[in-house]
Amino acid sequence: MASTSRPDEASVERLRSHLRGVVITSDHADYDSARSVWNGAIDRRPFVIARPAGTADVITTLAFAREHRLPVAVRGGGHNVAGFATVDDGIVIDLSAMKGIRVDPVARTVRAQGGALWSELDQETQAFGLATTGGLVSSTGIGGFTLGGGIGWLMRKHGVAADNLISADVVTADGELVIADEEGNPELLWGLRGGGGNFGVVTALEYRLHPVGPTVYGGVVFHPVERAGELLRFYSEWTRSLPDELTTMVVFLSAPPEQFIPAEMHGRQMIAVACCHTGTAAEGEESLKALRDFGDPVADVVGPISYSALQGMFDASAPRGIHAYWKTHHLPDLPESAIDTIVAQAAAMTELFPLSAVHLHHVEGAVARGSSDQGAFSHRDSRFVLNLLGQWMQDATADSHISWVRDSWEALRPYATGSPYLNFLGDEGSALARAAYGADTFARLTALKKKYDPTNTFRLNQNIPPA
Numbered sequence: 001m002a003s004t005s006r007p008d009e010a011s012v013e014r015l016r017s018h019l020r021g022v023v024i025t026s027d028h029a030d031y032d033s034a035r036s037v038w039n040g041a042i043d044r045r046p047f048v049i050a051r052p053a054g055t056a057d058v059i060t061t062l063a064f065a066r067e068h069r070l071p072v073a074v075r076g077g078g079h080n081v082a083g084f085a086t087v088d089d090g091i092v093i094d095l096s097a098m099k100g101i102r103v104d105p106v107a108r109t110v111r112a113q114g115g116a117l118w119s120e121l122d123q124e125t126q127a128f129g130l131a132t133t134g135g136l137v138s139s140t141g142i143g144g145f146t147l148g149g150g151i152g153w154l155m156r157k158h159g160v161a162a163d164n165l166i167s168a169d170v171v172t173a174d175g176e177l178v179i180a181d182e183e184g185n186p187e188l189l190w191g192l193r194g195g196g197g198n199f200g201v202v203t204a205l206e207y208r209l210h211p212v213g214p215t216v217y218g219g220v221v222f223h224p225v226e227r228a229g230e231l232l233r234f235y236s237e238w239t240r241s242l243p244d245e246l247t248t249m250v251v252f253l254s255a256p257p258e259q260f261i262p263a264e265m266h267g268r269q270m271i272a273v274a275c276c277h278t279g280t281a282a283e284g285e286e287s288l289k290a291l292r293d294f295g296d297p298v299a300d301v302v303g304p305i306s307y308s309a310l311q312g313m314f315d316a317s318a319p320r321g322i323h324a325y326w327k328t329h330h331l332p333d334l335p336e337s338a339i340d341t342i343v344a345q346a347a348a349m350t351e352l353f354p355l356s357a358v359h360l361h362h363v364e365g366a367v368a369r370g371s372s373d374q375g376a377f378s379h380r381d382s383r384f385v386l387n388l389l390g391q392w393m394q395d396a397t398a399d400s401h402i403s404w405v406r407d408s409w410e411a412l413r414p415y416a417t418g419s420p421y422l423n424f425l426g427d428e429g430s431a432l433a434r435a436a437y438g439a440d441t442f443a444r445l446t447a448l449k450k451k452y453d454p455t456n457t458f459r460l461n462q463n464i465p466p467a
């Protein structure tokens with residue numbers, strides 16, 4: 001690839017005059033906030049940040065990138081932990097101004113532009129008592145989340161977000177608009193359901209919706225970390241017989257300074273089980289009884305809650321600008337020795353408080369019943385997805401957080417499939433990106449890549465090289 005150079009002012013001015021949206025360069029007052037992403041450890045300086053107002057702007061911006069041979073980063077909600085949504089000496093196509101959302105309550109579908117966030121989509125769909133599987137933190141973008149699979153509170157009943165994607169508008173590297181759905185370009189739709197941002201800029205996504213809430217039954221049960229081994233043993237068995245309406249996850253975290261936690265416990269390490277049941281309150285209560293009766297919880301804040309509030313339940317734990325390094329495994333099961341290892345590694349995290357955490361997502365249900373024919377999202381047969389989250393605010397502590405994540409990931413490797421979950425994967429190189437898919441799915445994706453992006457314009461992602 002030829003080296004890139006900063007486009008001159010006249011070229012940038014031309015781009016500006018052709019867009020309905022905004023163009024930001026380093027002399028702009030908003031440059032520093034515009035170049036930042038969720039992960040504060042990522043510090044990159046693009047030549048140009050374009051905020052398209054619509055598809056025409058995306059096409060024009062891609063033409064500009066081609067003309068100046070600029071590396072292209074595409075940004076939805078900016079949450080990607082690897083920081084692929086920004087780039088040094090290149091151009092960012094930041095979709096954050098494209099947030100149009102239209103719900104069809106009769107057909108039970110929603111169509112949203114690529115810059116929408118889950119909080120925004122949920123607000124529109126919940127007005128009609130509808131929802132689709134979204135993220136556990138409401139400021140996550142629908143774009144990156146869905147293209148990487150998308151696990152969330154509704155997944156065991158309705159599949160991952162990608163399973164609910166029924167059509168997408170995609171601007172390819174050469175500026176062509178392709179509409180992917182089951183009737184037209186079904187192979188592209190298959191690839192978008194888990195193949196990441198490899199095929200183009202997705203300017204709009206359309207989803208299937210389901211009746212959800214507005215009130216669901218859920219919340220969090222907190223236990224002292226000393227009970228972690230017992231709780232995980234219980235959890236491993238209990239989750240074998242849960243109804244699809246109930247999705248749960250285990251979290252090792254620092255006790256939040258909330259009224260419902262005794263003051264002397266604030267800031268201490270705890271193990272918690274978070275949950276969401278989308279059936280009736282009576283069904284939710286019944287399904288969660290064994291969990292709530294287990295042991296002697298420090299706090300039990302489970303009950304009827306609005307679905308939108310539940311979707312924002314973890315927002316405060318993931319502020320924009322936090323520094324983050326994550327590593328992830330698929331765990332087929334939780335044998336005794338895996339539980340012991342998780343408990344030991346979580347204990348080693350104590351000094352890394354209050355922001356680092358371990359998340360163990362129970363999957364199965366509708367996710368496991370899906371297949372690789374449906375979409376590129378892979379590894380549906382693992383019972384659990386594990387995410388090791390090293391998170392801090394000051395650079396000085398970065399090394400200890402990163403070492404803890406790496407050590408823990410290595411220690412848990414014997415119990416893992418060897419494949420990461422794409423949405424939690426950092427910038428770890430091509431072997432792990434490939435391992436996020438099975439060999440057949442990866443080969444099918446490389447063929448699709450060759451068709452839609454043969455020169456690998458969209459390579460700032462978990463990259464699929466053209467076949």
Ligand SMILES: Cc1cc2nc3c(=O)[nH]c(=O)nc-3n(C[C@H](O)[C@H](O)[C@H](O)COP(=O)(O)OP(=O)(O)OC[C@H]3O[C@@H](n4cnc5c(N)ncnc54)[C@H](O)[C@@H]3O)c2cc1C
Pocket residue numbers: 037038073074075076077078079080081083084085095114115134135136137139140141142143144145146147148149150151152196197198200201202203318423424460461462
């Ligand atoms: C606090 C937090 C909570 C999270 N919770 C969950 C969770 O519950 N479940 C889960 O599965 N994941 C979760 N994630 C991971 C998240 O799904 C991924 O980081 C995802 O990439 C975020 O999407 P985004 O649009 O916000 O990110 P961005 O950083 O904007 O985008 C990530 C990448 O996706 C591609 N992309 C994004 N939008 C488009 C588009 N419109 N067209 C083409 N390519 C695009 C680009 O390649 C881009 O580099 C979480 C992440 C964070 C930081």
